[in-house]
Amino acid sequence: MGRQGILIVVSGFSGAGKGTIMKELLCRYEQYALSISATTRAPRPGETEGKEYFFKSQEAFEQMIADGALIEYACYVNHYYGTPRAYVEEKLKEGRDVILEIEIQGARKIKEQFSDAVLLFVTTKDAKTLKERLVKRGTEELSVIEKRLQRAVQESEGVEEYDYLVVNDDLDLCVSQIHSIIESEHQKTDRNREKIKKIREELKGFSKGE
Amino acid sequence: MGRQGILIVVSGFSGAGKGTIMKELLCRYEQYALSISATTRAPRPGETEGKEYFFKSQEAFEQMIADGALIEYACYVNHYYGTPRAYVEEKLKEGRDVILEIEIQGARKIKEQFSDAVLLFVTTKDAKTLKERLVKRGTEELSVIEKRLQRAVQESEGVEEYDYLVVNDDLDLCVSQIHSIIESEHQKTDRNREKIKKIREELKGFSKGE
Numbered sequence: 001m002g003r004q005g006i007l008i009v010v011s012g013f014s015g016a017g018k019g020t021i022m023k024e025l026l027c028r029y030e031q032y033a034l035s036i037s038a039t040t041r042a043p044r045p046g047e048t049e050g051k052e053y054f055f056k057s058q059e060a061f062e063q064m065i066a067d068g069a070l071i072e073y074a075c076y077v078n079h080y081y082g083t084p085r086a087y088v089e090e091k092l093k094e095g096r097d098v099i100l101e102i103e104i105q106g107a108r109k110i111k112e113q114f115s116d117a118v119l120l121f122v123t124t125k126d127a128k129t130l131k132e133r134l135v136k137r138g139t140e141e142l143s144v145i146e147k148r149l150q151r152a153v154q155e156s157e158g159v160e161e162y163d164y165l166v167v168n169d170d171l172d173l174c175v176s177q178i179h180s181i182i183e184s185e186h187q188k189t190d191r192n193r194e195k196i197k198k199i200r201e202e203l204k205g206f207s208k209g210e
Numbered sequence: 211m212g213r214q215g216i217l218i219v220v221s222g223f224s225g226a227g228k229g230t231i232m233k234e235l236l237c238r239y240e241q242y243a244l245s246i247s248a249t250t251r252a253p254r255p256g257e258t259e260g261k262e263y264f265f266k267s268q269e270a271f272e273q274m275i276a277d278g279a280l281i282e283y284a285c286y287v288n289h290y291y292g293t294p295r296a297y298v299e300e301k302l303k304e305g306r307d308v309i310l311e312i313e314i315q316g317a318r319k320i321k322e323q324f325s326d327a328v329l330l331f332v333t334t335k336d337a338k339t340l341k342e343r344l345v346k347r348g349t350e351e352l353s354v355i356e357k358r359l360q361r362a363v364q365e366s367e368g369v370e371e372y373d374y375l376v377v378n379d380d381l382d383l384c385v386s387q388i389h390s391i392i393e394s395e396h397q398k399t400d401r402n403r404e405k406i407k408k409i410r411e412e413l414k415g416f417s418k419g420e
Contacts, residue, residue, distance in 0.1 A: 127408075128412065130409075149416050149417040159399060159406045160400075160403065162399050166397060180393060181394040183390060187391060188373060189331070189369060189372050189373060190370075193370065196366070198336075199337050203340070205337075
């Protein structure tokens, strides 16, 4: 490819369809690589080591922290979750665009370390649609749905810190839009300094009659 | 459309095909409007008032400057060229994306006044191709071609001030890429503050059980 990969952070309301979007994006375009998180929580039935997560003991996870082997980590409900550095840096070097599906605290840490990371926030087209999707999801009690809505309110507070807002109304369109955003980002002059420099040097050569 | 238009500045090497790209872009997508410059130079054969330019007397042009009726202007070879403010602002309000095909001095003035303008620089895939296009253009003497190459060197000095680098190798692809860049820009959170605020307020309502 000859181009440096882009680090992409994807966050969004639960119920906005992030999982489905990522699956489709990875299936449709070869250029993306999905980062797999490390966690200290136990595997759930059906989860495989290295697919959903890298499952670690608390001791091993804390060693990764100490070694700087995680580019971000956080603690939820007594369990650690984090992004292993090696995979991300290796894929970026290969020119792959690496996707991290993480929450806002992680997104902020990424932006601090990788100022050229691209932060996407996925939403439904409006709040009503999000509520309907949360209601439809299962047979949960009203109290559970209300907790999810309260969580969505919290998540909504940070949206302005993201670079792009992606509306998942039509899945196909949404996946194309994300791909377009990333392809457009590749055309930023900041990401093409070497190419610009090369053309400039060549033009200087020609104008001297070389 | 319900969205604010984007002010787009397109510059590029002469010989990179800006004119053809603009024509194709306007033909393919309705959302764009091309700003027409005012000038004090005399119409050339085949040029029509209000199509290629608005032709003005020096006095009338200077009155426009005094009235703040131009968002940028410059003087080349004893003639003024400038962008009338009214048309641009009107089209932006209507939600059209307005294209200014201007040079770097104008681009800088636009960015000062419209910080959310998007600046595109069009290039050939490499310097060799640009030289070939300049050579092929006509039966001009070598001295004319060399002047053009020197101009291209000057133009190349400012490329990093633009937001995006667009390579015109395949016209169709290039036009699609420009359209993708603009559509992606429309998805920036900075351009969707109202929408984000609205979703947040609605979610707050729902989570209170409304």
